[in-house]
Amino acid sequence: MPLKEFAKGRQHVAAQELGVQQAAISKAIRVGREIYVTPHADGSYTATEVRAFPSSTAWEGEQ
Template identity: 55%
Template sequence: MPRITLSQFAAEKGQTKAASLLGMSQGALNKALRVGRDIYVTEHADGSFAAEEIRPFPCQVQLKKSA
């Protein structure tokens, strides 16, 4: 699986299962989606998943998604 956005991953797997696969709570995943964090998910060869966030450096201001 190529690198996909967290929102695409959650849409494919469902928020509860996506959160479980990433080792986080569903509430934390929902909040990350709500505020628009720039997070990408990659599937490893062994079937596990990893997520990474892209942020400006240095980042002193919290990024928020406009509603």
């Protein structure tokens, strides 16, 4: 499911479930990043971002 739907009304909890800061969830939604969350049988979640390759923006830390 899209991150925006996963986190709707519960950004703090969603952030804990994904192991990130709430601000990261908020910013990703605000800037329109295409991130999808997958639930797993053990109750955990993973998030995957869809990006074009090559990306027009450099990865953080790249020189």
